[in-house]
Amino acid sequence: MSSSTEETRLIGYPGDNVLERPQSALWRLFHGTHYMIGGLTFVSGSCMYLPSVYNNYSSALSIGGWLFTIGSFFFLLADLQEWWYYRVGCCFDHKYRATMESQNAHRFQKSPDTFGGRYERAEVGLNFFTSACGSALYLAGSILFIPTFKNELVLGEWFFIIxxxxxxxxxxxxxxxxxxxxxxxxxxxxxxxxxMLNDIPALGVDGFAGIGGFFYFIGTIFFLPALNTNDAEALRAAILFICGGTCFTLSGFFLQYRHHCTHHD
Structure with missing residues (x-):
C-alpha cells in the first residue's frame, strides 16, 4: 500500500478516527488466511512428533520441522500486518500524531510529553509487536527443528520456549x-x-492463542534432551504440542468468524 493511499485511509474521510479505522475486506482476507495457515500447519507439524509416527516414517521429523517453519512464517506475516495497522501511537506514525491527538483527546488521561502518556498511546502497538517477536522466535526455532540442523536442535527448542x-x-x-x-x-x-464479553470472537482469538502458547511452552520444555529420554516422555511432549496446535487452530476459526461474519464499518 502506498503512503498516500494509507494516509487517505487514515485521515481522508470526515469522522474517521486513526485508531478505529475500518479494516478492508482484502486486509481481513490476507490476515485471516495467513493466521489460519499458521494454525493448521502447527497442529499438523505437531503430529509428526508422535513416537508412533516418527518411528515408522523416517521423514516425519523433517516434515514436522518444515510444517512448523511454514506455519511460523505465516504467523509472522499475520502479526506484522496487524502490528503495522495498530502502530499509530507507537512508532512510524509521525505524520498522524497530530490527527490522533485531536481525535482522541477524550481517550488519553496523561500528556504525551510524559512517560506515562507515551506508554498510554503506544501500548496497543507494543502489545502487537510482542506478538510479532514471539512469531519471529518461533520461526527461528522451527528452522532449527529441521533435521539438517540437528546439532542446533536444543537452541531451536529454546527459541521456541522463549x-x-x-x-x-x-x-x-x-x-x-x-x-x-x-x-x-x-x-x-x-x-x-x-x-471481555463485549467482543466474544476477539476473546476466542486471544484466549485460545494464549493457551496454545502455554501448551507449546510446557511441551517444548519436555522435548529438551534431559526430559525426553524415551518414547513415553516423547509422547507426553507431543500431546502437549498437539493441544497447542489445536488451540492455535481454534483461535484461527474465531478470527475467521470475527473477520467475515461480524459487522465491519
Missing amino acids: GSTFIYVSQGWKVYRSACTDPHNPQNHQFRLSN
Whole structure:
C-alpha cells in the first residue's frame, strides 16, 4: 500500500478516527488466511512428533520441522500486518500524531510529553509487536527443528520456549486490555470481566492463542534432551504440542468468524 493511499485511509474521510479505522475486506482476507495457515500447519507439524509416527516414517521429523517453519512464517506475516495497522501511537506514525491527538483527546488521561502518556498511546502497538517477536522466535526455532540442523536442535527448542513465552504474555495482555476497555467510556480503564464479553470472537482469538502458547511452552520444555529420554516422555511432549496446535487452530476459526461474519464499518 502506498503512503498516500494509507494516509487517505487514515485521515481522508470526515469522522474517521486513526485508531478505529475500518479494516478492508482484502486486509481481513490476507490476515485471516495467513493466521489460519499458521494454525493448521502447527497442529499438523505437531503430529509428526508422535513416537508412533516418527518411528515408522523416517521423514516425519523433517516434515514436522518444515510444517512448523511454514506455519511460523505465516504467523509472522499475520502479526506484522496487524502490528503495522495498530502502530499509530507507537512508532512510524509521525505524520498522524497530530490527527490522533485531536481525535482522541477524550481517550488519553496523561500528556504525551510524559512517560506515562507515551506508554498510554503506544501500548496497543507494543502489545502487537510482542506478538510479532514471539512469531519471529518461533520461526527461528522451527528452522532449527529441521533435521539438517540437528546439532542446533536444543537452541531451536529454546527459541521456541522463549517465543511461546512472548506469545502467551502478549495474548494475556490483549485479554487484559479488553477487560479494561469500556466501549461506553473510553477513559474508564477499570478492570471488569464483563468488558471481555463485549467482543466474544476477539476473546476466542486471544484466549485460545494464549493457551496454545502455554501448551507449546510446557511441551517444548519436555522435548529438551534431559526430559525426553524415551518414547513415553516423547509422547507426553507431543500431546502437549498437539493441544497447542489445536488451540492455535481454534483461535484461527474465531478470527475467521470475527473477520467475515461480524459487522465491519
